[in-house]
Amino acid sequence: MRLDALSRLVRLSLARERRGAFFSAFGVAMGVGTLVFFIGLGLGVGQVIREKIFPNDARMVDVVPAAVSLGSLLGGGKLDAEAVERLRSLPGVEAAHRKMNVRVPAVTRYDGAFFGTKLRMGMEVLAMGVEPSLVKGDTQMGEFKDPGEGQPIPVLVSTRLLELYNKTFAPARKLPQLSANMIVGFGFPVEFNRSYVSANSATGPSRSVQTQVVGASDRAMFAGITIPLETAMRINREAGVDADTFTGVTLVATDPSKVPALVDAVKAMGLEIDDQERRMAENTGAAVALTTSALALLSILICILAAVNIAHALSASVRARAKEIGVMQAVGASRSDIRAIVLAESAVVGLAGGAIGTGVALLASLGVNRFAAGYLPNFPFKPDSFFSFPWPVVLGGVVLGLLAALAGAYFPSRRAAATDPARTLAG
């Protein structure tokens, strides 16, 4: 059957059965709209978890020494230079970034101007040294390397720490909101080998140094400051503590698919994988995915009901139009022509319902985002948008509407095609 003829007949038929077509399309729009809305919500929240709360690179593996290891008694299981070289030479490793904690206590005492207000504060500080290559691209000022004795130590702060500061710490203390750009250049003193908590933990005389924030990084230590590895090694060496073994090594795999084999090889060396954050991300992601799936299932049920509704409506329509179908057959319609007409009518209803449902879901997401921005408290990691609508989801919504309608039309179209014109036109 010619497309222009099919289109004309479908248009005429839908114009006559506007009411039925409207309700059928409404059902499809409901199902598709809720599905697209919840999938968009699940993807959006998942994205926040992956990118903001627990940022993770699928190619990265954090290696730490085993907490308890027989190997360590025999000289294995520790992360010294030799172990790092062995890790670096494992198959599938693109790079190995060493990390070393400053192994003496440290405090900061700040009493001065703080972005337009006055701040007086003293607190314990944890410090971790990392190789500049690990945080390449996050440094916004100068170079991230050991500056040498007497010079300000470059410091990276965690973007997540900054988020927590802005959303919980600062509002309660009437401190200013800070962005990553604003804090670059900010300096504060740190006193190594000193503790407010336990005086016994110090191993010698304390040393006060100036630090300067050079940027914020997802890979920076969450509750502390991140300094160049060489600086951490120097401080440890000067304090007479272990400056040879590393706290951890971040391996970068050549490809995410290489990670499982890499993990096995690392464990075979008597070392452990620090996948706490990854697991938390996975668990939280799984919870979100589960909730989204349950809601999506509900939406799919609505789509199925919409398809059943279409099947009922079309069956009734086919029965009512039996004579009309018979006439079409008498003037030259084949069974496949009749089937095509019924399917095309339903396809138009499904496409319209799918497109309207998807459009309504997109509009509803804008409404929810506006509501959240205006009425929800400014909690940590609160995103600008709770939704993510990649194009396959948008297109999928429309296609789902089409498929639901075609599924609903399948049996009615067969029944229509099986119409016996001799019987319907008799009398």
Next chain:
Amino acid sequence: MIHARDVTKEYLDGDGTRVRVLDSMSLDVEAGDFVAVVGPSGSGKSTLLHLLGGLDVDYRGEVKVGGVTLGGLKDKDLARFRNTHVGFVFQSFHLIPNLSALENVLLPSYFGPRTADAVKRAEALLERVGLGAKKDRAPVRLSGGERQRVAIARALYGGPRLLLCDEPTGNLDANTGDGVIQLFRELHREGLTVLAVTHEERMSVAARRVLRLKEGKLVEERATERSVLGGAP
């Protein structure tokens, strides 16, 4: 034009009894003839029409119309046959209510090959049946006779050589029916083969041949010389 041999048609009635409505029936109709088939209700007249028009192919025997053997044709080929070889006119007109008169006449064009002058052709046919001025009217705004004329125009759209009419004046009053019969006469004079099943005297009077369907078989009841009716040779 029509050649049917030993055609037998049976069906199951409501209580499951097998009813033989056509019993080894044979029929030959020449091109350009005007034939009326008469008989009581339920004698199988409409069934005969449906077999000849390719609407029903569930029978035994041979049916050949316009050189096309209908038995064994695939659905698509049967549809093409109905689109181009025959035109149907029904007692109840069977116009599609939400289409205008013109669109009803155009209906066969949707199932045939694309033609540039489809609308012109449909308009010309409506003119031919005297309804050129009412082409945009919906069937509900036409009288019974006018509806039947639209149905005739629709039947003629595909340029058929055979018109199959099922009680075409059955739902019309005497005057209107006479007008429709006159139209069939004119079409017959123009060379169209007309086969009408009817139980109306005036329709059978108009026909050149009258056949009676009796106990599943056709019996010649009357044949008039063509020159009397002025039909095509």
